[in-house]
Amino acid sequence: MTIGRTLLQVNGATKRFGGLIAVNGMSFDVKEHEVMGIIGPNGSGKTTMMNLISGELRVTSGRISMQGSSLSDLPPHQIARLGIARTFQLVRILPSLSVIENVIAGGAFGHAKKWGSGARFFAESLLEKLGLAEQMYQPVDALTYIDQKRLELARALASEPQVLLLDEWLAGLNPTELQVGIDLISSLRDEGRTIILVEHVMDAIRSLCDRCVVMNSGKKIAEGQPSEVLSDPEVVRAYLGDE
């Protein structure tokens, strides 16, 4: 799908925790139908950046906006209602709800506001699409790790988000599961979804991302197509250190 207009704009976003600057003057745009990767060594501020976009944390300075309206001062539930859905770095399933209810939870309040039989039907179709048809009536604590991740993704998709934030969604999967996971995100990309993903798995970055931003110590050190930025000397230095 062709890349469209700018959907999300991050402009000089900065987050301070006391003396520590976790995110320092980050700026980038995300366009419609684009898969944007945020990569960088551990502790470079990627997850903090995601938390700033989803409203979990508030920017110290700078501005984040979607289609011109500012997100930086909104609480997380309002950001969700504007159409930004997320998964969590450590998977967060709702343990006392059924599998289907876990998915309906994603759509009932947010952007989609689906409720009743329509919501149930939509949740079932999402579960089937993500390969959880057989697990649909199992208790949630019987799900394997990758199925829990799928369920969390289904919950995020249930809100029919305009922007989907995936925070290390592929982390912790074994090599076979990893390929399944990459294919799954790839199918979302083919549907034309707009995705921002934080990832450590370089294969995933190469095959999934249209563009990526590289962070180091809270700052952007490179931006561009994955093949370009991954061969950038400064990026290599950030990951591997000086020779």
Next chain:
Amino acid sequence: MRTNDWQSIVIAVVLFALAAIVPFIANGYQLSVAVTAVMYVGLATSWALFSGPTHYISLASGAFFGVGGYLVATGMSDYNLSFWLMAAIAPLVAAVLAILIGLATLRLSGVYFVIFTLGLAEMVRNLVSWIQNNFLGSRGLYVLTDFTEAHIYWMLLGVCAIIFIFGWWLGRSRLGFALRIIGNDEAVAKHVGINTAWSKVILFMTTGFFAALIGAIIAPRYSYIEPNQVFSPELSFLVVIMALLGGTQRLWGPLVGVIPFTLVWEFINSNFSNFSTLFLGLAFLLIVYVIPRGFVGLLQTWGEKIRT
């Protein structure tokens, strides 16, 4: 509606009808125990509507209940207002109070919330006593009506019916679903678009509203009211214990906890009144350690065992 729903409705209507004829067949003592039981059914069920799904344990029932009883007493005794007017005003005052308390405290989590509500209930009690003693004359208040015990019983039963209908609606509503999600994981709740603060405040307000309404209706039973008596912290604990004994995952859970507990409580109070506090503590420990999910949880476990 599914057949299951119809079954529940039929059972509920039959039980309600049976409960309604109690005053015709019970003797004076039995009826007074029944009034106490219906009062706690209302209090514990409405308490569980909020605290069940969210796991926010509130010990403020006594404060709201007290507001109800005290306002009725003050209005009737000092200002010659009618019982009905005061019984209508009291829950609204309690609801406003609950909103203010909710906005201030529902950001607290876990044990901090519990402690705060306990402290709050004590503060309200002392504040009201102080105002009563210093400004309104240090005397008790009289609530004189023509109501018999049976009238009070039927009014409370009516309130219980409203609470159950509200709870039934809530269980099917988006708001009820939001509360369950909040109880599971508040961070997820925020990120799926739930206004967690308001969802909690609305339900906390409902709980306060019903507690005050029940406090107002029961006031004529005591005839003579003192702040220390109606703002009793013991009531807050009893409500929690009964609701937990029954189980808070089902709407009817608190009901099955209240009835046996009221009978035992009545027995202990009339025979070993010195040991009632001790009994309360023991009951609390037993419930938490032996049946943490209450009778409802116990029934579910047995049900699963039978099926396998």
